[in-house]
Amino acid sequence: MNAILSGNRGVFLVGLLALAVRLAFVWSQGAPARLSNDAVEYDAYAVHLVSAGEFAGSLPAGERASRMPGYPLFLAIVYFLCGHSFLAVQWAQCVLGALTCLLLYVLAQSLLEKPWPLLCAIACALNWDLIQSCSSILSECFYAFLITAAFAALHRGSWSPWTRAVGAGAGLGCAYLVRPEILPWALLLFVALPWLLRSFPRKAASLGLLVVALCAAVWTTRNFAIFHRLVPATTKGSCTLYMGLRLPLRDSAELGPVYQPLEGLDELERDRSYRSAFQDLRRRLSWPRQVKAYLFDLASAYYPFLPDYDITYAFLVPFFLFGLWTARHRRVFWPAAGVVLSLSAAFTFFGGPVSRYRFGFIPLLILFAGLGAQALHERIRPKLLRACAAGWGILNIAVWLLAPSWRGLVLHLRDVIWR
Numbered sequence: 129m130n131a132i133l134s135g136n137r138g139v140f141l142v143g144l145l146a147l148a149v150r151l152a153f154v155w156s157q158g159a160p161a162r163l164s165n166d167a168v169e170y171d172a173y174a175v176h177l178v179s180a181g182e183f184a185g186s187l188p189a190g191e192r193a194s195r196m197p198g199y200p201l202f203l204a205i206v207y208f209l210c211g212h213s214f215l216a217v218q219w220a221q222c223v224l225g226a227l228t229c230l231l232l233y234v235l236a237q238s239l240l241e242k243p244w245p246l247l248c249a250i251a252c253a254l255n256w257d258l259i260q261s262c263s264s265i266l267s268e269c270f271y272a273f274l275i276t277a278a279f280a281a282l283h284r285g286s287w288s289p290w291t292r293a294v295g296a297g298a299g300l301g302c303a304y305l306v307r308p309e310i311l312p313w314a315l316l317l318f319v320a321l322p323w324l325l326r327s328f329p330r331k332a333a334s335l336g337l338l339v340v341a342l343c344a345a346v347w348t349t350r351n352f353a354i355f356h357r358l359v360p361a362t363t364k365g366s367c368t369l370y371m372g373l374r375l376p377l378r379d380s381a382e383l384g385p386v387y388q389p390l391e392g393l394d395e396l397e398r399d400r401s402y403r404s405a406f407q408d409l410r411r412r413l414s415w416p417r418q419v420k421a422y423l424f425d426l427a428s429a430y431y432p433f434l435p436d437y438d439i440t441y442a443f444l445v446p447f448f449l450f451g452l453w454t455a456r457h458r459r460v461f462w463p464a465a466g467v468v469l470s471l472s473a474a475f476t477f478f479g480g481p482v483s484r485y486r487f488g489f490i491p492l493l494i495l496f497a498g499l500g501a502q503a504l505h506e507r508i509r510p511k512l513l514r515a516c517a518a519g520w521g522i523l524n525i526a527v528w529l530l531a532p533s534w535r536g537l538v539l540h541l542r543d544v545i546w547r
Contacts, residue, residue, distance in 0.1 A: 138246055139233055146253035147226035150262045154222060157263050159215040167265040169195050174203035175212065191395045193351050193363045198306035199267040214265060221262040221269040228273045229253045231280040232491045238283040239460060240498050248498040252491055256440045261487045267306050268487035274303040275310070276491040279464055289332035293318070297339030304343055307488065308361035309474035313466050314340045324462050355396060363395040366402035368478040373409055375480030376421040376428075383412070428481030429472060433538065437531040439524050441490070444497040446520065451500030461499065464492050 163171055172186035173195055183200070185191030203217060210216035229252040236245035252258060261269040278299025282292055300314040318337035322330045344360060351359035374386055387405040389398045410418065432442040452468065455461035468489055475485040486493070504513055527534050 139230065139249065142233070142246065142249045142253050143226050143230050145250075146229040147222060149253060150222035150225045150259055151219070153259050154215075154218045154263050159213070159218060160265065163214075163265055170200050170203060170265060170267070173197075173200035174207055177201065177204035178207050178212075191363070192354050193359055194395055195364075196305055196308055196362060197347065198302060198304075199270055201305075202270055203265070217265055218263055224269055224273045225258055225262045226253075228258065228269075228276050228491055231273070231276045232494060235276065235280040235283055235491075236495055236498055238280075238285055239495070240502055244498040244502050247501070248494050251440070251444065251494050251497065254440055255490060255494065256438045257434075257484075257487045257490050261484070266484070268484060271303060271306045271488035272491055274299050274306060275467065275489060278303065279467075279492070282463065283460070289327075289329050290335060293321075293328075293332040293336030294339055297336035301340040301343030304340065305347060309471060309478065310467065311340070311344060311360070313470035317463050317466060321463070324459055326459075357396075363399045365478075366399045366406060368480075370402045370406040370409065371480040372425055372476070372478045373406065373413070373418065373421055376424040377413075377417070383409070422476050425479075425481050426472065426476040428483055429475045429486050431481075431483045433531070433535045434483055435535060437528045437534065439528045442527070443521060443524050444494065447497035447500040447504075448493045449500070450504065451496030451498070454499055454503040455496065458499075461496070464495060468492055468496070 160167075169185060169191075173183060176182060176184045176186075176190070177200060183192065183197055185194055202220075206217050206220050207213070229249050232252045233245050233249035236248040240248070258269070258272065261272070278296045281287070281295025281299060284292055284295070287295070297318065300310060300317070304311045304314060315337065317324075318333050318340065321328050321333040321336070348358065348360045355363075370387065374383070377383060378386060387402070387409075389401045393401060413421075430445075432438050432445075452465060455465045471485075471489050475482070479485065501513075501517075
């Protein structure tokens with residue numbers, strides 16, 4: 129087995145495994161007959177890009193910035209090449225998913241000792257979150273690919289600092305154009321990079337910062353030309369802020385129904401109405417209830433039932449938590465840890481309790497799981513580590529086999545704690 133998985137042959141086989149698993153899942157699920165929720169908007173923007181060459185949505189007036197442009201542009205490229213085919217999008221995302229596994233190997237190889245980089249790649253290939261995101265007409269698969277590519281470039285020691293800075297800046301800048309919540313940490317990262325990575329020149333870090341800033345400037349300038357106001361993200365910012373506080377409390381009868389704006393408002397007017405609704409909601413809620421609501425959002429981002437038990441994610445949880453704890457003494461891991469922590473914070477306050485939000489940074493969690501496993505291997509006897517990992521695996525299998533009962537128990541505990 130070691131001979132089969134050694135060197136480039138092992139990486140190639142893991143890439144094939146990742147691609148085969150994703151294609152098999154897409155084949156078993158089939159292309160969606162019709163889209164719903166966020167996917168409808170992404171598709172509408174992409175179709176309009178192909179047909180009219182303009183970034184606009186599907187409303188009669190045409191929303192212009194309710195979504196970031198990155199993922200609709202990816203869809204538009206697929207539609208231009210293959211026609212309006214959801215199956216072609218799924219195939220393209222399967223390729224991106226397999227490449228994400230290979231990029232994670234490249235990243236882990238720069239930071240971890242053998243055999244952990246290859247094990248990280250295998251975990252990525254078999255991760256259920258990443259597999260099912262290839263089948264959805266949603267941005268998480270593309271987002272995960274860009275973030276992993278950015279950090280693989282940043283830590284590629286054989287490249288010059290200038291190339292690493294441009295590669296990481298381009299990856300994070302494009303990731304911002306897919307989902308805007310990464311922008312604050314991306315900018316801060318390059319400002320702090322000479323301190324985080326002592327050998328990294330300030331001028332190279334400044335170049336990476338410039339690349340990210342240019343991506344943000346292009347989108348913000350385009351929005352200013354259209355709306356004559358600063359819109360650095362989307363016109364749904366206030367909506368996601370409101371939902372982040374309201375959706376965890378949606379069963380609270382005294383709050384009434386979830387706010388819906390009046391018909392006929394344009395996207396800026398809807399944004400302002402949601403801002404007023406959020407401010408009104410905050411006035412009505414005590415601080416303890418607000419804290420409980422946001423803790424519910426945070427817990428939901430790491431929730432293992434989707435609704436089936438995600439054993440490929442749950443098994444890694446203690447390892448990546450220990451890896452994040454270990455990283456506090458290893459500054460080279462701080463850039464990636466900053467992404468995990470900043471995105472977790474963003475999804476706590478924006479959007480509401482949605483577990484798929486973690487899909488975009490699962491590769492980094494797998495990296496930290498590798499770090500945690502490596503650190504445990506250094507601290508305790510290998511036989512004891514294998515025994516503990518086997519016991520934890522058996523417990524996860526038991527939960528997976530009895531998932532409906534366990535999920536019922538978890539939901540009961542949720543009701544006891546949060547209501």
